[in-house]
Amino acid sequence: MKKIQILGTGCAKCQNLAAVADQAAKTLGVPYELQKVTDLKQIMSFRVMSTPALVVDGVVKLSGRVPTLEEAQKLIG
Amino acid sequence: MKPAAHATLRLLAAATGLVAWWCLYRHLAALAAWLTYTVAGLARGSHLGASVEFFVFEVPKVLMLLVLVVFGVGVVRTFFTPERTRRLLAGRRESVGNVLAALLGTVTPFCSCSAVPLFIGFVTAGVPLGVTLSFLISAPMVNEVALVLLFGMFGWKVAGLYLGLGLVIAIVAGWILGRLRLQKYVEPWVYENMATATDAPSDDGTSMSWAARVQAGLTAVREIVGKVWLYVLLGIAVGAGIHGYVPENFMASLMGRDAWWSVPLAVLLGVPMYANAAGIIPVVQALLGKGAALGTVLAFMMAVIGLSLPEAIILRQVLRPRLIATFFGVVAGGILIVGYLFNILL
Structure with a gap:
């Protein structure tokens, strides 16, 4: 089970990242759970400096931008 | 096709595009006049003619500049990730650090939604x-959209100023603000939870390929121009109306250099306004043509673009109200001085 977390306080880009990550994980066909982390203190515990950020199984994969679908697939898979 | 040939082909396409851009840009004024007076048949010197010509000339000009500059800045920004900037700034002495x-x-x-994590x-x-506050003042105030609009509507001198x-x-x-020793007004939790933190990947922007950088530039164009084009259109439409219909020197008594209260009023009005630079600058440019003073106009723009209430609300999560108030006060004071200086000197 992959644990995908989207860090972001709720801006438009965060929604986009969540949608792309969700789609990427679906097309990969792996079991996953998607969680949005909106609490600032929790976000900061990952030490990211720009939101939105993509975290897979506790590792920050990308921050500050929304990836393409293929890029998201690579980052998650 | 071999990768080398592919790259050459792309470079050639980019060069052709740039030449086409330049040719079109050079002839926009003539094109706008031809469209207004020959194709649409409006009378030269009429109110409507002046407004329409202004609109038909300024809209494509500003949008073309925006696309080019936002793309360029988007590529440049791939070299300066926040992580790298932080490394460059950590441990700097204050004066050098501020610069x-x-x-x-x-x-x-930089996006104001990331102001807090940053x-x-x-x-x-x-x-x-x-030093951190220097960064947080300059990042929103001196941005490429504002500079393009200023260059397009006022010329390089005002943009440079x-x-x-x-x-x-x-x-x-x-x-x-650094001298004022305001550290105690930063929310204490900011310093607390660092012990348990894990490290984010050290993305320092040096390992990216050129194809990825170009892609980032294109994404910036889609995101930024996609967001501001409507404001550009609206701003220029209002500006065009003012340009054609508001009498000369109408603004002189209201925003002219003799009205001493105009600068503080401009700043006071500007702070709560969270207008897009793209929408506000064309309006302001038209006002300037009707007798408003440049210092007043600059102060207004800086207050609108550089200081905003939404930003204050976002920063409230990490800064006590007293620090936010001091922050806004000092920056607003700086803007006031700039406004007055310009009205006196020019």
Whole structure:
């Protein structure tokens, strides 16, 4: 089970990242759970400096931008 | 096709595009006049004619400039990730740090929704508070959209002035705020939870391929131009109306240089306004043509673009109200001085 977390306080880009990550994980066909982390203190515990950020199984994969679908697939898979 | 041939082909396409861009840009004025007076058949010197010509000329001009500059800045920004900027600033002495922070603020990717993580990331890595604030002043105020609009509507002198003065305000205000020893007004939790933190990947922007950088430039164009084009259109439409219909010197008594209260009023009005630079600058340009003073106009723009209530609300999560008030007060003071200086000197 992959644990995908989207860090972001709720801006438009965060929604986009969540949608792309969700789609990427679906097309990969792996079991996953998607969680949005909106609490600032929790976000900061990952030490990211720009939101939105993509975290897979506790590792920050990308921050500050929304990836393409293929890029998201690579980052998650 | 071999990768080398592919790259050459792309380069050739880019060069052709740039030449086409330049040719079109050079002839926009003639094209606008032809469309207004020959195709649409409006009378030269009429109110409607002046308004329409202004609109038909300015809209494509500003949008073309925006696409080119936003693309260029988007590519440049791939070299300056927040992580790299933080490394450059950590442990700097204050004065040098303030200058560097203000300069880096112009090229580091920044969105006001990320202001808080960025603030915490800087402060906990040992970047002095005043230096961090220099960055947070310059990043939103001196941005490429504002500079393109200023260049397009006022020319390079005003754009250069705005750039230079924006940097000076960011440097000096950050330095003063650093001197005031305001650390105790930062929310304490900011410093607390660092012990348990894990490290984010060290994305320093040096390992990206050129194809990825170009892709980032294109994404910036889609995101930024996609967001501001409507404001450009609306702003220029209002500006065109003012241009054609408002009498000369109408603004002289209201926003002219003899009205001493116009500068503080401009700043006071500007702070709560969270207008897009793209929408506000064309309107302001038209007002300037009707007798408003340049210092007043600059102060208004800086207050609208550089200081905003939404930003204050976002920063409230990490800064006590007293620090936010001081922050806004010092920056607004700097803008006031700039406004008065210009009205006196020019």
